[in-house]
Amino acid sequence: MKLYRFLSADDTSDFCHKVTEALNKGWELYGDPTYAFDAANGVMRCGQAVVKEVDGTYDADVKLGEH
Known part of the structure; x- marks a missing residue:
């Protein structure tokens, strides 16, 4: 199955590390x-989508961060 995640964080090195x-x-x-620009918090935010192929069948309870 193919997994999809969208990673986001403030525009700091923490985002690059994630x-x-x-x-x-x-x-x-x-x-x-x-x-x-996140106007509510007054900061720039970054985002990046990532995908991964894994064994198994999709289930809505899958913990994406554990793969």
Whole structure:
């Protein structure tokens, strides 16, 4: 099955570390990164979709962060 996650965080090195950790766990980048101003919190936010092929059958209870 193919898993999909959307990673997001404030525009700090924490975001890059989050994406780097996912890549090192076998996730692959999917599409372009996003960058937008979060007016409610007054900060820039980054986002990146990632995908991963794993064994099994999809179930809504799957814990994506554990893969």
